[in-house]
């Protein structure tokens with residue numbers, strides 16, 4: 001049942017934001033001090049997820065991809081609470097944390113993101129390594145390095161051939177492709193890698209990987225995972241020393257429990273103004289939201305939604321009409337380690353290793369926007385990010401002849417309407 005806001009309320013309104021990564025943090029940063037804003041997240045770190053695949057090869061370190069969340073929220077003037085949210089009781093208008101505290105709200109902004117989905121495949125939760133956070137990717141990087149130190153065969157299996165799976169593949173090849181006896185297998189249920197992207201991209205990735213021991217199993221599902229093997233629906237059994245699960249993300253159970261979604265694993269349906277379809281005083285943003293017209297689950301959309309939700313919350317609380325969220329189309333940048341980088345916009349794919357600089361620029365420009373460098377600490381962070389990028393990403397490219405040859409290559413794989 002929809003609960004109307006009370007715009008005439010002269011008291012300081014209480015806004016609780018649940019989840020503070022791209023969407024929730026942006027909303028917090030755009031909400032003014034007129035309201036009592038509480039931001040709850042279970043982790044003390046803001047994490048820059050679009051580059052976490054680089055932890056697999058070690059070209060990026062965890063500290064470079066993280067910012068202190070208490071520090072970021074303190075700068076907004078709002079209150080940060082580090083806690084796991086156990087329930088959102090909308091009829092009672094309170095958020096309840098796992099440690100038994102509750103936080104009353106007039107408006108709640110839900111920005112919980114998604115959770116790893118292993119689709120009930122036996123053994124996947126136990127033996128396949130998830131790929132959704134800095135800690136998880138760092139753990140995969142350590143596992144790869146440990147296995148690679150041992151002599152003999154190294155067999156890596158990546159489950160999922162979407163954006164995350166392909167970027168993971170690129171990092172494994174960046175670090176280990178010259179190692180003898182490395183075999184990488186990518187398992188994807190769809191007929192091509194990166195389902196939904198232009199087919200030329202699938203062909204280009206396969207071509208870049210052709211010199212190495214990489215096998216792509218498309219139209220294939222994993223039916224069981226054990227410590228050293230994967231069983232496929234084709235009847236094949238494949239060995240695996242390290243199994244990386246990039247296979248899927250699904251909605252957190254909290255959404256259904258709060259009545260924001262009807263079914264388990266359903267993203268919370270919202271109106272075009274980002275209000276929950278069930279409750280007017282709840283906004284759902286970022287990956288957790290199911291928009292009337294679906295969009296891909298991407299960080300830049302989460303950021304845009306955070307800005308829009310903050311504006312709409314202010315409007316709702318002051319009795320003004322809400323504005324619709326209008327996502328602005330952005331091209332997708334996909335890196336295949338140091339082998340190539342692809343820019344996908346509509347039906348056009350541009351392949352050029354030099355595009356890695358563009359992907360790096362997105363990171364270098366956006367991180368200081370999240371944490372503007374005013375103090376010593378933020379300036380140190382900025383310097384550290386630039387130094388790591390220069391030594392681990394730029395210098396190896398400039399100093400190696402093989403890499404230089406690659407960097408100068410650019411190809412347009414397909415234009416709209418081209419034969």
Ligand SMILES: Cc1cc2nc3c(=O)[nH]c(=O)nc-3n(C[C@H](O)[C@H](O)[C@H](O)COP(=O)(O)OP(=O)(O)OC[C@H]3O[C@@H](n4cnc5c(N)ncnc54)[C@H](O)[C@@H]3O)c2cc1C
Pocket residue numbers: 018019020021022023024040041042043049050051052053083084085086111112113114131132133163164252254285286287288297298299300301302333
């Ligand atoms: C490997 C990988 C690569 C990606 N690459 C790209 C890319 O190149 N470009 C791009 O645009 N996007 C990329 N994405 C997608 C992008 O990261 C997401 O779209 C974005 O993170 C969504 O932001 P969000 O704020 O909605 O959710 P999230 O970033 O997932 O944040 C959710 C927050 O909620 C908190 N939370 C969750 N549950 C609870 C709870 N019960 N209690 C308290 N806190 C909780 C979490 O700690 C987290 O801080 C990638 C994602 C991954 C995993």
